Amino acid sequence: MSCDDDASVIDSESQQSDNSLQQSPESSQATSLFLQAQQRRKIAELEGKLETLESGRAAKERQTNYYLAQGRGIRRVVALFDSIEDLVTENDRRYDDNEDAATIDQERLQIGYDILMRTLPWLLKTSSDIEHDDYMRMLKMLRQGADGARGDDTSKLKTLIADWVNRELKPNPLVDSDDKHSRGFINDACGKLLCPAELDWNDPITKAGIRDRSEGYVVTDLSFPAFLYEKYTANLDNLEEGLFKGKILMQGYKAVFTSPSSAKNIEGDGDGADVIENNRRARKSVWGLKVKKHVAQIIKMEKVTPRSIAYIACQVRFALSSVMSWQTVDGDFDYIQFWRSIVDFFERPPGREARRRVERLLEWWTRKVFGRSRREYLSEAARSNMSVNALARQRAQLDDAAFDSN
Numbered sequence: 001m002s003c004d005d006d007a008s009v010i011d012s013e014s015q016q017s018d019n020s021l022q023q024s025p026e027s028s029q030a031t032s033l034f035l036q037a038q039q040r041r042k043i044a045e046l047e048g049k050l051e052t053l054e055s056g057r058a059a060k061e062r063q064t065n066y067y068l069a070q071g072r073g074i075r076r077v078v079a080l081f082d083s084i085e086d087l088v089t090e091n092d093r094r095y096d097d098n099e100d101a102a103t104i105d106q107e108r109l110q111i112g113y114d115i116l117m118r119t120l121p122w123l124l125k126t127s128s129d130i131e132h133d134d135y136m137r138m139l140k141m142l143r144q145g146a147d148g149a150r151g152d153d154t155s156k157l158k159t160l161i162a163d164w165v166n167r168e169l170k171p172n173p174l175v176d177s178d179d180k181h182s183r184g185f186i187n188d189a190c191g192k193l194l195c196p197a198e199l200d201w202n203d204p205i206t207k208a209g210i211r212d213r214s215e216g217y218v219v220t221d222l223s224f225p226a227f228l229y230e231k232y233t234a235n236l237d238n239l240e241e242g243l244f245k246g247k248i249l250m251q252g253y254k255a256v257f258t259s260p261s262s263a264k265n266i267e268g269d270g271d272g273a274d275v276i277e278n279n280r281r282a283r284k285s286v287w288g289l290k291v292k293k294h295v296a297q298i299i300k301m302e303k304v305t306p307r308s309i310a311y312i313a314c315q316v317r318f319a320l321s322s323v324m325s326w327q328t329v330d331g332d333f334d335y336i337q338f339w340r341s342i343v344d345f346f347e348r349p350p351g352r353e354a355r356r357r358v359e360r361l362l363e364w365w366t367r368k369v370f371g372r373s374r375r376e377y378l379s380e381a382a383r384s385n386m387s388v389n390a391l392a393r394q395r396a397q398l399d400d401a402a403f404d405s406n
Contacts (some may be wrong), residue, residue: 013039059195067138073119073147073299076153076256078310079112081328081336084139087113104348108340111347114248115307119299120134153256153315154326156354160255162317164248165189185211186323192321193248197234199343204208221338244309244342256367257296257308282302296370304365306346310339 079087090109094102101108117124128134162177171189176182185191185207195201195210196219209217226232228241228249228404247266255263295301301308321330328335346362349355384390 025277044308064141067141068145068148071142072119072149073145073295073301074116074142074146076295077118077299077301077309078116078306079109080150080311080314080339082109082112082148084142086117089115099117100129104344108343108347112307115305124396151326156255156260157252157315157319161252164263165193165320168247180322180324182322183320185320190320193225193227193232194219194317197224197226197229197239198223198236201226218332220332221334221341225323227316227320228313238356243345244313244365247315249309249316250368252311252319252366253312255305255310256315257301258294258369302370304362304369306362307344309346310342313342314339329348 035125048053057097074084087109090106093106093112126138130138157341158180162175162183165171166174166189169189169192171187173182175187175189183190185194191199191207192211195206199206199210199217201207206217208214210219213219224234224239224243226234226247228244230245230247232246233242235241240254251263254266317333317338318330318335323330328367347359
């Protein structure tokens with residue numbers, strides 16, 4: 001190759017190199033823009049995924065809070081000790097089993113299931129629409145809400161019961177609002193209220209026998225405690241007289257279902273006050289702040305029910321005892337059987353007259369707690385004897401008599 005040819009090749013390569021150097025700024029800028037756009041797309045994609053996750057997490061959290069809140073009424077008005085699974089299983093058994101006969105325990109569970117469906121009307125449809133894992137998670141949240149509410153009520157009544165006992169019975173020394181070790185039968189005031197209705201706490205032999213758990217003085221769930229009775233005294237010839245009219249029982253009920261302040265006023269039949277309506281009207285205070293709803297309003301409870309009375313009876317009994325943590329058995333006393341005995345008293349009356357007495361007792365409770373007797377709960381017999389209906393009946397009879405005479 002000649003020197004002229006070599007020079008030509010060198011000039012060509014030099015020109016290409018110069019062209020390459022001249023294009024590199026534009027190419028570099030394009031590459032940079034491309035990378036920035038790609039990064040923005042990736043960031044937007046990640047932000048979208050994060051937003052979806054956060055939205056799902058927020059929705060799940062809202063759902064969890066809803067289940068927890070909805071579960072808070074279960075122990076109070078449905079079943080203190082039975083699980084939702086037990087209630088559902090009994091209802092399913094009735095559909096699957098052709099036998100009509102059912103035990104007392106099965107009947108009690110079925111009634112609990114019916115109350116559950118009225119208390120949580122959304123539960124049946126939701127249970128059938130969701131997957132099994134979601135269903136089990138829902139039951140877990142409902143159970144946590146139920147147990148949480150029971151624990152809150154236990155803590156509330158621990159202090160309030162001590163104050164009520166001190167005010168009414170004036171024991172010496174006073175019942176300590178923080179210390180449960182000094183309660184139970186070793187405390188004279190608490191012992192009086194816990195004493196079986198058929199025994200006389202004022203008798204020194206009775207006190208000693210109960211404290212020593214002697215034969216004939218063992219306290220079990222087969223005895224109604226004195227605090228369930230009006231003036232804390234039972235008529236041994238008529239044990240139904242005054243039963244479930246104990247003052248501290250009523251105070252405990254109002255403290256849980258309406259408010260602790262409402263428990264201060266339990267005299268009279270509500271004095272014409274409509275607690276629910278007054279609370280509804282007082283949604284906002286004079287300062288424009290929202291007024292907290294009470295439990296009965298939250299769970300849409302407008303009348304006292306048997307299972308809510310049984311629930312409070314167990315709570316009051318536990319508050320008076322020396323047991324530190326919630327449990328189903330206290331010595332010889334079984335809280336499950338105690339709760340069932342009270343529920344059965346109301347839900348399984350032996351005959352028509354007993355049922356009427358139960359109905360009158362529940363009406364009395366509703367007046368005392370909610371301050372009024374709702375007209376829709378009046379019996380047909382009561383309605384027919386009211387003057388408007390009685391007058392219409394009399395006029396019709398006079399008209400019929402005149403027609404017959406003609």
